[in-house]
Structure formats: structure tokens, C-alpha cells
Amino acid sequence: MAAEAGYGASAGLRRRRWRARLATPGLLGLPLAWLAVFFVAPICIVAAYSVDAFSLFPGPHPVTLSAWRDFVHSGVYLRLFWKSVQMSLIVSTVVVVVAYPLAYYLALSGTKRKYVLLLVLIAPFLTSYLLRVLAWKVILGDQGVVNTFLVWTGLQAPGHPISALLYSRFAVMLVLGYVWLPFVALPIFVTLENLDRQLLEAAGDLYASRLQAFRRVTLPLSMPGVVAAFLFVFIPTVGEFITPSLVGGTSGYMYGNQIVDLFGTGFPDWETGSVLALFLLGVVAALTGVFARFMRIGQTVGR
């Protein structure tokens, strides 16, 4: 403000005009066009396939909602979706519960090496996802590291491997938890790091115990971070198909695998597959919307 006045009104005006010349449409045009063609349009095409406006098979085909009706009525896909939701819920909850104390320690213990430790914690997340899943395939198999180790050390009779380790729901959830754990600590750490320490001191001055201070002050104030962390895991895992296809077998089969199979080479059914994909997208979009609202409310309350 003061600087503007110092330069004089004409310079300010000129500058505003200069900024306008490198115009907003010019800056936003390319990125938005890219997303319109390669992100929004493809989703619209999925919608067109789901009502049979477009089809894999040539020939005339009227628009129909039959695939949507079958999806709702048959219940097979919805049950599979519910199974995936349950698995993701368990994974997200466990991972948040494990990550919270870690983030708490790093943010509030006053350790000098907190950023180094945080980086060590997060670094695995930034390496190859596929290779970390591969590691568990090597570890959990019947002829894998765990089973052969148990036999080798005599803890397990040879010829009776613990088969439930690999190709099970447990394997999928373990690997998903392993993959997402490092990332989850970050949002929780950030909220705890920004926590006003004086609030804790005030609680102490008012004779709160540490536990009471945590329950009444720290935990409520860190909830935005916890919710963010939870959704950061839940949203990508509920539509997951890579991990279940590598370590899940038939009992670890998830909703995402069903979508892939409907577009696969065996018996492609793009119409049903598009319905499943849009349903998943709808659920995720709704969750994201609720979350965005929640975060904004969290901010205004915080202020």
C-alpha cells in the first residue's frame, strides 16, 4: 500500500495493466485444455458407455439404464464394494492409530532430529510402490522367507507352511498398511506441529493431567490432520487393484479387480465396467467434497 502510493498512481496503474497483459486465460488455457480433453472428456465417455450410448460392439444401440439397474438389483457388485470398503476401513484405521503416536512424538517431544526422523519415516513411500509389494510376495509365500525361515529354525514342521500368509485378505491389508503407513504420519505431524503449545501449558496451569490435556486439547485440535490422514489412505485403497492382484488371490479380490476384469480380455463388459467405475468415482468424489467442507470449517474454527 505504502509502496504503491510512493510510486505514484500512474506506475500502479501501468503495473496492473502489465499483469493483465500476461493474461490469466493465456496462463490457464493450456493446463485447463489438457485436463478438459484428457481428464474430463474421458470420464464423460465412461458415462456414455455406462448407458450404452457408446458401445464396444458396433451397430445401433438405444440409450438404456439397464446396466445401472442390474448393478443395483443383483447385489453382487455392491457386496464386493462393501467388502472393499471394510478392508479399506480397517487398513486406514490401523494405519492412523499406528501413525498418530509417531507423529505426536516427532512433533511434540522437542527432539532435535525430528525432520531427519520424519524424512526417514516417509522416504519408503517415495520409492517404488510395485517393488515394495513385490518384497512382501517374496516374504509371505509358501516357499517364501517367513515360512522357510520357520522351517529352517525348526519352529514349523516342514511341508506345513502357513498358507494363509499369502493370497488372503490378511495379506492384502498387511501390504496396503505397509505401503501407506509412512505417508499417513505427515498430515498428523503437520497439525500437531502447528498446535499452540501455550494451550497445553494453560491446561497444566488449570490442573489438568497430561492425559486430560491430551484428551481435551491436543486430540480435538489434531482431528483435521487425523481425518485428512484417514481419507488419504481410504480413498486410494478402496479402489485398489494392484496389491490384491499380486498378494490377494481369490479371497483378497477387491472391487478394483472387478473393474479391471470387466475391461479385460476374457469376457469384456464395458457397459457394466463403466457403471462400476462411475459408482466408485461418485463415492470418492462425495467423500472428497465432505472432507473439503470439513477442512474449511476446521480452519475457521481454528482462527
Next chain:
Amino acid sequence: MDMALSKLSRRLLRGFLALVIVFLYAPILVLLVFSFNNSELPAFPLSGFTLHWYHQFLTNADLRAALGTSAIVAALSSIGAVVLGTFASIALARRRFRAKALVSALLLSPLVIPLVVFGIALLLLFHTLGIPRSILTVVIGHVVISLPYAILVLVPRLEQVDVALEDAAHDLGAGPFSTFRTVTLPLILPAVVSAFLIAFTTSFDEYAVASFVVGTRATFPIYLYAALRFPSQLPQVIAVAVVVLTVSLLVVLGAELGRRRAEQRLGTLDVGG
């Protein structure tokens, strides 16, 4: 009294952190150990040291071709994402316009779309338009996925840079482009580099979308996924895994250290200005 942590809980939490870190790195260590194990099967007991698997993957033409393809795809898509991301970030950080909240929501929305959904959506787009699948279709998809990351890295950095510096350049007669090239770009360069690295590693590791739109030239994750079905290939896949994981861990740590050093430099510059 320290209200956050008692001495005991501090010690317990430190132990817990150590345990979790062991849990996170143990599988990687297991891969490291078995990459040198002289056996077709990654299993106990260990049966002697060998460099055979490393040698095998270094001489595996398909695997090297896949790594090369992924490097090209990752380079192209990260350049695309950083260029588009820089345009978008300047608009978001420097301009006022209507529907800004909506625009930024759209720009960031690829972050939350399930990749399987995006993959089939792209597949249907290319199918409908009759565009044959190739490494270019993978690049197109990866630009979309990486764009939000680039924006998330670039916008905060642009907001740190003092607008007065850009105005001064303009007052001294620089046009918009040369202002960007000589003033803004050097100041946001660390963020540009980390945006590039994030986009590069994202693309290099991306399987979900690539699996739908890749053509006949396999990218590295596509090759890897296919190779996992053949037990005879497992040992050399483990050797590759060790190399890739080690390199990416080093890049991550190096990038972070570099970014922090640059941050400190900008800090002193701001104080000086």
C-alpha cells in the same frame, strides 16, 4: 512439567518409532539379502553369495529396454507436467479471476480420482477416437496425474517470492517473459526441480493407468508385473528392485537436503532484501 510427554512415554514412543522404522525397512533389507543369494528361490537357508542375478538383469535386453522406455516416458511426462504446472501456478498465485476455487479444485482433482477409473476412462477415450495405444498415450496420462503434484509444490514457492521483485524488473523495462526468465524462474528453481523429480518418480513407478493405455513397448512397471508371473525371473527382478529402491531412496534424500539448503539461501536473501 512438560505437558506433552512424560519421561516414560517419551521413551516408549521412541522405542515404538524405532520398531516402525525397522518394519518399514525390513522388507527392503530382505530383498537386498536375497539379491545376493545363490539360489533360484528366495528362501532360507541362504546358500552362498553371488552376483549372478545382477549380471543377469544387466544383460537382459527386454528389461533394459523397459527401463529405457520408462525413462523416456517419465522425462516427457514430467516436462509436460512442470510446464503446464508452472503456467497454472502463476495464474493461481499471482492473478485474481472469477471461479478461482473451482479452477483450482479442477486442477487438483486428478489427485483423488481412483487410478483404475482414470485408466479405463483414458482407454475408452483413445478407443473412441481411434488413437492407437503407445508410449505417447502413457505420457498423456502421466502428465494428468503429475500436474497436481507440480502445482502443490510450485504455488507455495511462488507465494514466498516477493512480488516487488517482479514489479521492479518490469519497471526497469523487462517484458513479462524476460521477467519470468530472469527473476521469477531462478527464484522458484528449487521448487521446479522438486516438482520435476516428483513427477519423474511418479511416472517411473506408475502401473495402474499405464496398464490400460500402454502399447507394445512395455514400461518398467508393466515389464515387472508381467515378470512376476515367472518364478525363474524372480531373482533378477529382486536384483533390479534393490537397485531401483536404493537409487530412489538416495534421490529422495538428496533432493530434500538440496531443497533445504536452497530454502536457507532464499531465507538469507529475503533478510538482505
